[in-house]
Amino acid sequence: MKNVFSHHLFSNRTFNQLIFNQSTFTCKRANLKQLTIVFISLFLISCTQADKSYTQVVANAQLTEVASTINLENNKAALKTVADVDYAQWSQEEKQSALLLTALGCIDISTNDSKQSTSVNDCEALAPLSIDYPSVPSSLTLLLNQLVSQKIVQGYNVKEQTLVTSNETGDNIILYGHSSLIHAKQLISLLTISNIDFIWQVIAKESAFNIRDDWQDIQPDEKISRVRIAKEYDVRFTFADNAEQLRFMPLINQYAKKDSDDETGLIKNAWWQPFYRTFAPQQSFMPVKRISLQADGFVASTLVLPADLTSILNLIKSNLSQTDVIISSEDVWVNPAFYRYLEGDYK
Helix, strand or coil: CCEEEEEECCCCCEEEEEEEECCEEEEEEEECCCCCHHHHHHHHHHHHCCCCCHHHHHHHCCCHHHHCCCCHHHHHHHCCCECCECHHHCCHHHHHHHHHHHHCCCCCCCCCCCCHHHHHHHCHHHCCCCCCCCCCCHHHHHHHHHHHHCCCCCEEEEEEHHHHHHHCCCCCEEEEEECCHHHHHHHHHHHHHCCCCEEEEEEEEEEEEECCCCCCCCCCCHHHHCEEEEEEEEEEEEECCHHHHCCHHHHHHHHCECCCCCCCCCCCCCECCCEEEECCCCCCCEEEEEEEEEECCEEEEEEECHHHHHHHHHHHHHHCCCCCCEEEEEEEEECHHHHHHHCCCCC
16 A cells, blocks of 8 residues: 655745655655645645644654754745734744645645644654564674674674665665664655655664764763674665765765764764765765675675775685685775775764
8 A cells, every 4th residue: 555645845846746655765756836825825824723833743753853954045935924824923943844744745735624734643754664673693793793893894784685685786876874763764854855856765784883982972881892783774765866866965964964062953863974875986985895795594794995805805704614605795885974984083
């Protein structure tokens, strides 16, 4: 069953049609006739009749940080004072929240249903993300844990083999790794309101990696091991074309990359060094090597600097010579911040 809803960003005369299917969204662009002031008036009137403020609805959906990225100056034409609503009295947060909910398809401003705002919580875009994590066999992780603790490699991911082989590679694809599902939800919403044409899928993974002294979220048990083991995910973003893909990194740098302890304006759980990669050369991405170990229906992979590939491959092969693990390597391109992580930096 597919639930279909549309959204419109007021600074643009297009809207994206979102098709929700399990953990995958498809965003397709279509033309939209310019909305009349009558429809805008009806939308504003409906806001006053909501059981909850739009700010509260957005907060309950954990999307406040995304709403705060909306520039009201660019959306003046969409929010006008009309006789029935004293728009001037709205707070900045309420205006931004109303625009966000409209962009996500939670409010249809082309309808005269004055009660639509009371059912806004049924909007699929506001629902929390969820993911099932598989049990990863130790046949792949024992050696890699040792290599991470010795800092021979900086970290690794383990995924189910079918998800790696069928869903990772291809044109105009970016794999974005993180541990917070709230962050993923906010990032998907951020790309959506930016009118980027994409589809997405969440892929579960288990990860381990070396932590950096300057990270601010180090847990007590990590201070000794200096290694973090986590249940994480990759979001596989497939963009309509290369031009759409090139819009991704600037958004991450502005809203999802932490550069200072007191930085504001970021989406939830932004990292010092975001982790995303492509499988073809892309502008501003850095070349690295991915070593993959395949066994028992899973694939473990680690990224290394090209100069270190041969020595690390030889070390892995010597330790796995008596096993059925299949070892391979390939070219991958990563974002500059993660490349600096591989070099030992923290941001």
